Amino acid sequence: MEFSGRIVAVTGAARGIGRALAAAARARGATVVALDRDGAGAQAVAAEIGGHAYALDVGDAAAVAAILARIEAEIGPIALYCSNAGILERDPDPDLATSADPESWARAFAVNVMGHVHAARVLVPLWLSRGGGAFLGTVSAAGLLSQIGSAAYGATKHAALAFLEHLAIAHAEDGIRIAALCPQGVDTAMLGAASAASRDGVLAPEAVAEAAFDGLAAGRFLILPHPQVAEYARRRAENPERWLAGMARLRRSMMAGA
């Protein structure tokens, strides 16, 4: 896919993987729109790489619709939307898998699932009317596997992947490109709050952004910057009980080491 001269919007662009996606899009000649609930952070990234910025909470449906309409009116048609913003809500009691409260679950769903849904509800009809567009959702290896220490993260990332699959099944043949970026550990602020299991081959955000654009260029749906994740997913599908027993062992060893 060619992005030179085209508009690429990135959510969660103030830091981490989103900032790297924004820089990688700019390096490919795109006009970049940095979006983040941290408006000053998005502004700083836009100033640094050359681009536009808006403050946006991706969990707010009305705000997403308003900002996307503004970008389309003031800057031009969005060719690629990198729906990257996400949050990690940890289980507050690491010894109790049910310890996250409903507010924590709601926060995780609002960002990690509905952030994709709100944007796609605006963009997919637009792209259908003009014959194409691309949606890259940042999910996680947790969307294929699990997240030790966070019930809400694993569940919302599985839901996000299911939503992206649903979009691809229905609209890939309409010229709409859908991709799911599923890294394991990436060296960002979020990783500091994640479980040690996420530290299996930590990548720099820039490497993940390059893998994302390579995956888009290759027309892949599932983009795995850590190739070992494909093998883990295969083992999980082949023998779920053995995989769960292995994860339980890993969790115990992490708890013992914590």
Ligand SMILES: NC(=O)c1ccc[n+]([C@@H]2O[C@H](COP(=O)([O-])OP(=O)(O)OC[C@H]3O[C@@H](n4cnc5c(N)ncnc54)[C@H](O)[C@@H]3O)[C@@H](O)[C@H]2O)c1
């Ligand atoms: N870091 C990792 O190890 C890792 C691994 C797999 C997947 N991911 C996923 O990658 C994405 C980016 O994570 P990161 O590691 O760069 O995290 P990060 O915490 O460094 O950055 C996340 C950015 O998203 C923004 N954000 C959070 N909630 C938002 C909201 N409601 N609206 C708009 N912006 C919001 C934050 O302000 C921040 O700038 C997330 O979806 C995360 O789940 C991260």
